[in-house]
Amino acid sequence: MSPERPRRSIATVCLSGTLEDKLAAASAAGFDGVEVFEPDLVAAPWSPAELAARCADLGLSIDLYQPFRDLDSTDPERAARNLRRLDRKLDVMAALGVDTVLVCSSVAPDAVDDADLLAEQLAAAAAHAAGRGARIAYEALAWGRHVSTWERSWDAVRRAGSPALGLCLDSFHVLSRGGDPAGFAEVPGEKLFFLQLADAPALRMDVLQWSRHHRLFPGQGAFDLPRFVECVLAAGYAGPLSLEVFNDVYRQADPARTAVDAVRSLQWLEEELALRCPQLGLPLPPAAPPLTGWSFTELAVDDVSGPQVGGVLAALGFAHTGRHRSKPVQLWEQGPHPASRARVLLNASADRSAAAGTASVAALGLESADPRRSAARAEAMSAPVLPRTRGAAEAELSAVAAPDGTEVFFTRTGPDGWPADFLPTGERPGPGAGITGIDHVGLTQPFDAFDEAGLFYRAVLGLEPQEVTELAAPFGLVRTRAVTGPDRAVRLALSVSALRRGGWAPGVPEPQYVALATDDLVATARALRAAGAPLLPVPANYADDLAARLDLPGDLLDAVREHGLMYEEDAHGGYLHLATDVLGDRVFLEVVQRLGGYDGYGTADAPVRMAAHRRRRQARTAGRG
């Protein structure tokens, strides 16, 4: 642990598995400490003392014991019984060697409303704790029966006036109710006993359900966590930054991955804090260099899919311009000028577990202002930096693995850069069909990597996650979120099946795709048809519906009908696009033209495309059968 930054802690409830699994994951990801969630301890085979020893072995401190529920009561007998229950838990804490217990505001029917009586009961509990060398961090649950705001919890703590009683602030409980962290300034720092952090998407639903199922790690949701933490630190809090995230996806995902995702969320948050509050003197990771565009997209192919995809690239106007010096990798290019050129690599060297004949997006080449700094940044954000083997005359390439396994290369495309790895074939890139570059790449994420991926691209690459759009697709609900640079030079469309998708239907989940840019899709489409490119047919009903919905120019509608184009609009402009058949079972190509300031990814048209792809697959299967 570096002394300059706050300690990083995580509640065991954030992670899937048994307590044994959780601690191993938290330690491996580099956390400094944990909050022990009581049900995890109750189900654990270790005595509290054995657990303490296990944590010590793993380099983890135990920062909090939690939660203690429904302490106060209007029924004196029950209040006394609750104190006896607290005493038993103080026994456990003593054996664990942890001195702070989280007491949440009561949700019980017998919860105390009277401010003085509540303070009195909290003070009594604090006296029990103090007698054991412990202290109570009191937290207002957003759905507490009488105490549901941090102000009300602070009022109780202030009235109680016990040195062993302080506050636990939880960003979810405060921000989900629209609370203002600026008010923390009135609380003396020594009364801020603990800080729990969670982000969340903006949802309109019961706050208890929102909290229990949909919390996220900082940087994944809609809350302003940097400002929240700034206010807590400004008030004098000196404890750990501790994550408490209840989330249905993380609850069942590999805890080793979740823990890395979680630690990355704190790395991101600490950087935001360091930039926001220079006076704190927090260490800064290397800044993310601007990503200025696409150098290439690499598709993994094999002996069967390679020639197929190559043939399609040729029909799309690409030229096979280079072959790699040491590996079976082909470079395909289109566009007369290097500044407006699309490049696709076909890599047949990958050691793939995929079935024969498949093709998939294997790597993204992104142009970085400083590739080495991009890699250093990635390492500082807990991204897996990939080892590179390099041939004699080959350029150094830094790369990291994204959560879905896609490799992300940081490149500089120039005479001394990665193109030097390719020997010319003699073919030269020409104007082809008018394709001028890569507009974006669409990556289908593993079911439980969607939120992780958004934070990965944000923290590691400096791309900004955009709004999530939700799509009622033919084979199940699909969520899509783009991550983009500020100038949109790099766009990725990440999509996920919200549940699993269409296990009954072959050919799903949805394939990945590479969207190629053109300035004139009608002309490009005409060229592709002439070249025999395998374009996906769009039903005539689609154009009829488009004509009914939008007052489009007649020639545009004619082109839509003639070439099987799709068209949709957002508030800023229009989007003309077409798709190819699925190539090698897992990937297809799009050609797209943005009109005006259209900033989307064609998601409204996606169901039409998905249904058409399924139909083509059924026809192919029937043809083979």
Next chain:
Amino acid sequence: MSPERPRRSIATVCLSGTLEDKLAAASAAGFDGVEVFEPDLVAAPWSPAELAARCADLGLSIDLYQPFRDLDSTDPERAARNLRRLDRKLDVMAALGVDTVLVCSSVAPDAVDDADLLAEQLAAAAAHAAGRGARIAYEALAWGRHVSTWERSWDAVRRAGSPALGLCLDSFHVLSRGGDPAGFAEVPGEKLFFLQLADAPALRMDVLQWSRHHRLFPGQGAFDLPRFVECVLAAGYAGPLSLEVFNDVYRQADPARTAVDAVRSLQWLEEELALRCPQLGLPLPPAAPPLTGWSFTELAVDDVSGPQVGGVLAALGFAHTGRHRSKPVQLWEQGPHPASRARVLLNASADRSAAAGTASVAALGLESADPRRSAARAEAMSAPVLPRTRGAAEAELSAVAAPDGTEVFFTRTGPDGWPADFLPTGERPGPGAGITGIDHVGLTQPFDAFDEAGLFYRAVLGLEPQEVTELAAPFGLVRTRAVTGPDRAVRLALSVSALRRGGWAPGVPEPQYVALATDDLVATARALRAAGAPLLPVPANYADDLAARLDLPGDLLDAVREHGLMYEEDAHGGYLHLATDVLGDRVFLEVVQRLGGYDGYGTADAPVRMAAHRRRRQARTAGRG
């Protein structure tokens, strides 16, 4: 179609897949008609006339075209444009041969609030429809901008006074807002153009999100659909009962299964209506005979798992009392009196795809007052009735397949019943360890069969679904719902992983279990330990926590600690229980004692049990490794 019952229809949006998939599924399940959901048509390869022909081939009428959105507008130019859009859709409807279009209340910023202007615009649209021989069914969306109640939609229709304009009533839109269907009585029957039905769970969330993601088929949720439909029919509605269910699970599930589930929901609803409104003269299916108890639970085993499970049954006090006349099936019994006897069959004959050495719950034997009528009832509720092969001296057994594949036998246990199929081994059932019967069976449901299963047991067997409990389990969120007879003689605990569960962890999803009843678990546990039964160890922390939480008698706590029991309470009583190790990878046994009126299934303790099972599996794996 039988003439006495209402026509059964389903909106294509209810089903997963392409329009081709949906129509095939609806037809195969026996629906009479469909609502064509416009986006399904837009993505379809057929022209409207081809679609009409396809539906005719499949025996499906097209009962509604839907939805037409945002018709009215405060902007006259946009209002005129919306009418032009309507004209195009009337073209499509003419080609489809459907005469009713659903117009939903507008959600647009330019929606009309003024009641007379709205009526005027609806009347103008109705005139366009009438000119094409069509009509408009106007529906209030629960989140409509100005029209969000059925009363407001009826006001607009009444004011418009057009014969070609009537109401579409949708149970979700009315009941989600707490609307009272009694008011439908004021609407003339000829103004009720269409009826859409959906159930839903009681959720506190944004009504739009609730509607789009969580609708259910009638009988699966919390709405009183029988009363709703009674009110609609009483007002004179004579059209189809049509399902419109937006549900994230069904959206990605096999449409052939969903369609059967959907038709069953109408079969259930029609029976409820027939019983509620005898004056309607609706046909009644055979009533579900009372299920008076368990005759047996059958476990599928093989050469490896069979002896293992048999050994455990012996240690649990069971005697191997019979062997089947013609199949490799063993009968194991415990309990001196036939009326309080637990029976388990071990069946090694099943043609199983399971890995060697596994065991699983294959069948449930339920005691029926009239097994043949039970089977006739099942058939009337679209349950798959299983073919039976019968030996010379063997009893007839009727059985159906539940959604998870478990076979459900309707039995009469007597000299002429199924026990006659077994030849005595010479062993006699004795008091054993005090086990007196089967308390319940716990069945882990496939991810997308949970709601289907609840309706299956309700409609087919006459069991009542109980409250859903949600559990934050170690490997992901688990929902459990019991289905029970009115006297609790038969209980099943159905559970499901809300997402998938713990793909990273071996040994999940959770195994099934058979819960055996005892009147004295402490004595039974003592006997089991003495016999060397493989009881699951419960951590000492569990008993410590129990002691802190509840004021239990000291001798009970001692027994909990000594025998590794678990104990939980509900509002009615307590539940003492223990579990065995998992046998054959997929099933374990519980022994349980209900104290007082406890009516639950030990779900609060389940995380402790799951963590302990995982630990045992890890130890076994390590032992083998």
